Each structure stands twice: as C-alpha cells, then as structure tokens.
Amino acid sequence: MDVMDEVSRLNKSAITCVETHTVGMPCRIIIKGYPSVCGSLASQRDQASEKYDYIRKRVILEPRGHSDMFGAILRPDTEFTESGEAHMGLLYIHSRGYSKMCGHATLAVSRFLVDAHDPDVFPKRHLVKFDPVKQESKLVLHTLGGLVEATVPTTPDGRRSDPSRPVSFVALPAYAMATDLEVSIPPECRWPELGSRASVSVSIAYCSAFSCQTQLGDLGFPADALHGSVGFEKLRHAVAQLKMALGGSEYQRFLKCPTTGAVGSIFGVMIGVKGLGNQAEGSKGVETGLYIFADGVIDRSPTGSVAAARNAIAFAKGDLDIGESWTYHCLVSNAYGKKQGFDAKVLRSEGRKELTRGGFAAGPVVVEVQGNAYYTGYHTFVVEEDDPLGDGGFSLELLSSR
Incomplete structure (x- = not known):
C-alpha cells in the first residue's frame, strides 16, 4: 500500500496547517479545512467553541501537538474584513481554549499572510499596502481584542517577506x-x-x-x-x-x-x-x-x-x-x-x-x-475512521482514570 494514497483517501477530513515559531514558541496556522462559520468574529469564536472545539483539540493537543502548543485559525470573513477595516480575522487557540490576542502568533501570521498569494487562503492579499521605499507591507488583523496593525519587511518587489528583518505590530492599548x-x-x-x-x-x-x-x-x-x-x-x-x-x-x-x-x-x-x-x-x-x-x-x-x-x-x-x-x-x-x-x-x-x-x-x-518569526513546516492532518484518538486530542497531564 502506498501511504500517500491512503492519506489522500482520508483527505475529506484534512486540516492543513503552516507551521511557524517565534523565538521558539510555535504557532500552528490553520489555513484550509476548517468548517464554515459565519457572523461576527465573536460569534465565530462561539461557534468554534460550541460545535468545532474537537478541531482545536485535534491540532493543538497530543498526539499531533502538546500541552504548550499554540495556534491561529484564519477567518477571512468578519464584520471588519467586510467593511474594509481589516485584511484578515484571527482566532487564537491554545491547549486550554481561545485567546483574544497573542503577540508571538501575530508576528508569525503577519509574515505568512504577506507570503500567501492563494486567494482561497487570503482573499484580500491584493489590498495589502506595500511601501517600495521601505520595502515593507502593512496589514490590519481583526482579533477578538480589536484591530491590530502589523508591518512586515519584504523583498524589493513586495511579494515575499524578508526573514532577515523583524516583523512588528502595534499592540492593543496597555x-x-x-x-x-x-x-x-x-x-x-x-x-x-x-x-x-x-x-x-x-x-x-x-x-x-x-x-x-x-x-x-x-x-x-x-x-x-x-x-x-x-x-x-x-x-x-x-x-x-x-x-x-x-x-x-x-x-x-x-x-x-x-x-x-x-x-x-x-x-x-x-x-x-x-x-x-x-x-x-x-x-x-x-x-x-x-x-x-x-x-x-x-x-x-x-x-x-x-x-x-x-x-x-x-x-x-x-x-x-x-x-x-x-x-x-x-x-x-x-x-x-x-x-x-x-x-x-x-x-x-x-x-x-x-x-x-x-x-x-x-x-x-x-x-x-x-x-522574528520563522517557518518550520507544512502539515496536513487527517483522521482514520478506526482511530479512537483521531477526532480530538488529549493532554497527558490532564488524563484521569475511569
């Protein structure tokens, strides 16, 4: 049996992620395969928590992740992306739930979005502002905490991020x-x-x-x-x-x-x-x-x-x-x-x-x-029908005997 053929057969349940780290802290960015949720970003978070929390557990917890894993779910359609005030919405996830905002993940996601030219992944990529003099692009992210402006250094043509220079963002008021x-x-x-x-x-x-x-x-x-x-x-x-x-x-x-x-x-x-x-x-x-x-x-x-x-x-x-x-x-x-x-x-x-x-x-x-944020890989996670641990995930520290 060809393993890749078997994985392809399971593709209906596939969750595709780009893997990154920011000074050692991972951010697993879900770019494809997340179920359709709609409405305001807060409403999408509620739907994610109530109906699809097993996916958070699947990509964050063991056996695919670990108790200190972190991630982000791209949400292209929110009230602020529709009004033109933001380029992309985000839901931040970790082993215990959802966060309003996360700095290390924002740095990683911002860099990825500059590199993302697939309209199915980032429909508003063409609206990202590029400064050819400074060789940097600015984008606005819609987080549960508010709008966050990020600046990503780029190559001279603006099509790719420049990993030799740091990404920056203006944090929410402190x-x-x-x-x-x-x-x-x-x-x-x-x-x-x-x-x-x-x-x-x-x-x-x-x-x-x-x-x-x-x-x-x-x-x-x-x-x-x-x-x-x-x-x-x-x-x-x-x-x-x-x-x-x-x-x-x-x-x-x-x-x-x-x-x-x-x-x-x-x-x-x-x-x-x-x-x-x-x-x-x-x-x-x-x-x-x-x-x-x-x-x-x-x-x-x-x-x-x-x-x-x-x-x-x-x-x-x-x-x-x-x-x-x-x-x-x-x-x-x-x-x-x-x-x-x-x-x-x-x-x-x-x-x-x-x-x-x-x-x-x-x-x-x-x-x-x-x-600075860096890429570490690209994953497509699938679920085999007979896998008792496949649909969600577990944390070894939180296991309890029954």
Whole structure:
C-alpha cells in the first residue's frame, strides 16, 4: 500500500496547517479545512467553541501537538474584513481554549499572510499596502481584542517577506493597573520556596488580558530555577498559588477592565530577571522572563502582548518614556545568546498619572512590539475512521482514570 494514497483517501477530513515559531514558541496556522462559520468574529469564536472545539483539540493537543502548543485559525470573513477595516480575522487557540490576542502568533501570521498569494487562503492579499521605499507591507488583523496593525519587511518587489528583518505590530492599548503591589499570600496558598515571607511584590497590567509581573527572587527562587523541568514544575505551582491569592476580593479593584469595567482575573504571570540577556542597540534596558499562562502553559517566547504590558508598567514607574524601548528575552533567546528577543517601544500615551494603591492610572500606553518569526513546516492532518484518538486530542497531564 502506498501511504500517500491512503492519506489522500482520508483527505475529506484534512486540516492543513503552516507551521511557524517565534523565538521558539510555535504557532500552528490553520489555513484550509476548517468548517464554515459565519457572523461576527465573536460569534465565530462561539461557534468554534460550541460545535468545532474537537478541531482545536485535534491540532493543538497530543498526539499531533502538546500541552504548550499554540495556534491561529484564519477567518477571512468578519464584520471588519467586510467593511474594509481589516485584511484578515484571527482566532487564537491554545491547549486550554481561545485567546483574544497573542503577540508571538501575530508576528508569525503577519509574515505568512504577506507570503500567501492563494486567494482561497487570503482573499484580500491584493489590498495589502506595500511601501517600495521601505520595502515593507502593512496589514490590519481583526482579533477578538480589536484591530491590530502589523508591518512586515519584504523583498524589493513586495511579494515575499524578508526573514532577515523583524516583523512588528502595534499592540492593543496597555494599562498599568498597579505597580509594586504587596500581595498577601494566605497560609493555604504558600509554596515552599517562599520561606517565612507572607507576601509577594507584583505589578498588574491589562493588554487584552490581565497579566501579573514579578521577579524570580520575589517568588523565593534562585536563578537556576529557570532551568530544567523540575524548576518549571515548581514555578508552575508557585504561579498557580499566586493567582489563587490574587483572586481575593481585596484585589478585584485592580482587575477591573479599563474599557468595560468588568472584573476579570489574572490570565498569566511573567517571572522576570532584570538585566539578564543581550540588550538590543538603542534599547534602554533588558530583561529575561518566563511567562506561564492559562492552566500552566509555558510560553517559549518573550510574549508580545505582555511585552506591551511590561512597557506600560515601566512607563507608569517612569523607567521608560515616549520613544524609548526595552529588550525582552525568553529563556530560549537568552540561552542561545542571540539578539532575537522582542523589542517593545512606547509610541504614545494619554499621559503618566500617579499610581495609588487604590486604583489604576497610567494609560493607555500604545506600544510597538517587534520580533522574528520563522517557518518550520507544512502539515496536513487527517483522521482514520478506526482511530479512537483521531477526532480530538488529549493532554497527558490532564488524563484521569475511569
């Protein structure tokens, strides 16, 4: 039997993906085979979650993916692509569900869209604006968090992206909600490394989602905790306990969405080490960090939206000003000694205000984030009828005995 003939026979269930990574964090871009969903982007997300969540699980979870996999579903027809305000809609997916926005995925998808000349994949490719002088193309993406403008460096004719130069995007507005906040850790939430301390210093920001920022030492961990699976598991535990502590009623005032007023929760925690990593030329400083989001997912990249959130905190504290940038590394870029972290620059703000313990202030800050994304492959996933694991997927960490 020819294996390719057998795969072709199964093509009716095929999901076609382009594989990418941004500083080590994967983004699996679904370009063909996703069922038809219609209406607003929010409605499409609801339909995806209610009717087709098995496809998210199929392409993200094992045996085709893993618990830290990330992806994006191209949605060419949304209310903003139809009005001409956006070129493409996106649904971001991960092992636990759907995200409003994702920076590393935005960088990867933007580069792919410049290279995509198939009208069935990208119907509005011909509307992408190309600057022959700067040799770059600009496109607008419709995300659940809002419209995001991306700039992709290109070849002289504008038909292909130029991987030697970083892609950039203007992040959604970022708000500093609290800086240097002492969070009380109840006895039942404390982790061993915290020792005798009963509180942790954190900052909280909002950029499409709430993030908590702290330093590795503030959590009670030594520098070598950022290396190896044992350290990761301990950090996952500490983050889960910290998020539980931040769920207390006394912290809800810091978790009110600045645009809607709705009370949210911490989506992820950025654990940083100041001064660690290669500093990009022209950047004011550098930091290496590990971001743990959702239910323990570890981001391999420096994170795009959280880079904007970190800039919002730095701006609120007076560490950054308009036009100044900061270099953010992840463990991957720092370990390989490359300058391929993310660079985040404050473009503009409504003004710096005094932050008090009782509320948020500085913002919104508009930040440009740039980084490099690369292709790693091309997949067509199929499902055999007799495969008990084929229709969806599983996570080894979440398996339960029956």
